[in-house]
Amino acid sequence: MTPDEFVALLRDHWPRTLAELDPAAREELATALRRLADSTEPQAAQAALRTLRRILRALPDAHPVTRALRDGVRFAGTAGTAGTAGTADAPVLDRQPLLALLSSLHGPPPPDPVRARLLAAPALPADALGAATGNPGLIRLRHPELGDRYPLFQFEAGTGRPLPVVGVINRLLMADRDPWGAADWWLGGNRRLGGVPAELLGAVPDARLTLAARELVEGDH
Structure with a gap:
C-alpha cells in the first residue's frame, strides 16, 4: 500500500x-x-x-x-x-x-452514522449497573453527552442480570477492545441468522448465536 x-x-x-x-x-x-x-x-x-x-x-x-x-x-x-x-x-x-x-479536524469529530444508530438503541446508564460496570463481557458505549451506556439487550428482562450467552459472544467479539464493532454485530442485520442477533435472544438457541459470532471471528483470520 x-x-x-x-x-x-x-x-x-x-x-x-x-x-x-x-x-x-x-x-x-x-x-x-x-x-x-x-x-x-x-x-x-x-x-x-x-x-x-x-x-x-x-x-x-x-x-x-x-x-x-x-x-x-x-x-x-x-x-x-x-x-x-x-x-x-x-x-x-x-x-x-x-x-x-x-x-475536518477543526472542531469536534464529525458524526458517525453507525455510532449514532447504536447509541439510539435502548441502554442502561452506568449508575444503574453498580459493580457490573467492571464486567469485561458487557458492551460499554461512550455517549458524548450521557456518558457510559450499556445496550439493554445484554440484560435479562425484569432482573437486570447480564445474559450468559451475551458475555460469551462479547468475549468472542472482543467487546472490551472494540465495543462499537461488537454492538454493531448485535444490533445490525445478520444474514446467517436471518435477523438482528439482539432481537433473536431467547428465540433461537444460544449455540446458534454463538456459532454465528465464532464464524465471523474466525473468518477475519
Whole structure:
C-alpha cells in the first residue's frame, strides 16, 4: 500500500477514526498531516508518515486502518524524478485529500452514522449497573453527552442480570477492545441468522448465536 492509498483509506474511514481518538491524539494527528502536506524533502515526509502510523496504532484491532497497518503499509512508496536516478525521492502524495482531511479536524469529530444508530438503541446508564460496570463481557458505549451506556439487550428482562450467552459472544467479539464493532454485530442485520442477533435472544438457541459470532471471528483470520 502506497502513502496515497493509505490516505485514501483514512478518508474512507475518517469519522470512525476521529471518534476513536482523544483530543490530544487528534491534535497530534493534525500536526502530522500538516507536516506531510507541507513536506518537500523525503526525510520530512517519511517522518510524518511514521508519526501517523504511531498515532493510528492506538485504534481498536478491528478498525480497518489498524488492519492495514498490521498487514504492512508500504510507507516507502516513491516517485522517481527524471534525471535523478539513485537519489532519494519523496513519497508519492496527492495533497488535496490531505488538505480535505485537515479541514475536518477543526472542531469536534464529525458524526458517525453507525455510532449514532447504536447509541439510539435502548441502554442502561452506568449508575444503574453498580459493580457490573467492571464486567469485561458487557458492551460499554461512550455517549458524548450521557456518558457510559450499556445496550439493554445484554440484560435479562425484569432482573437486570447480564445474559450468559451475551458475555460469551462479547468475549468472542472482543467487546472490551472494540465495543462499537461488537454492538454493531448485535444490533445490525445478520444474514446467517436471518435477523438482528439482539432481537433473536431467547428465540433461537444460544449455540446458534454463538456459532454465528465464532464464524465471523474466525473468518477475519
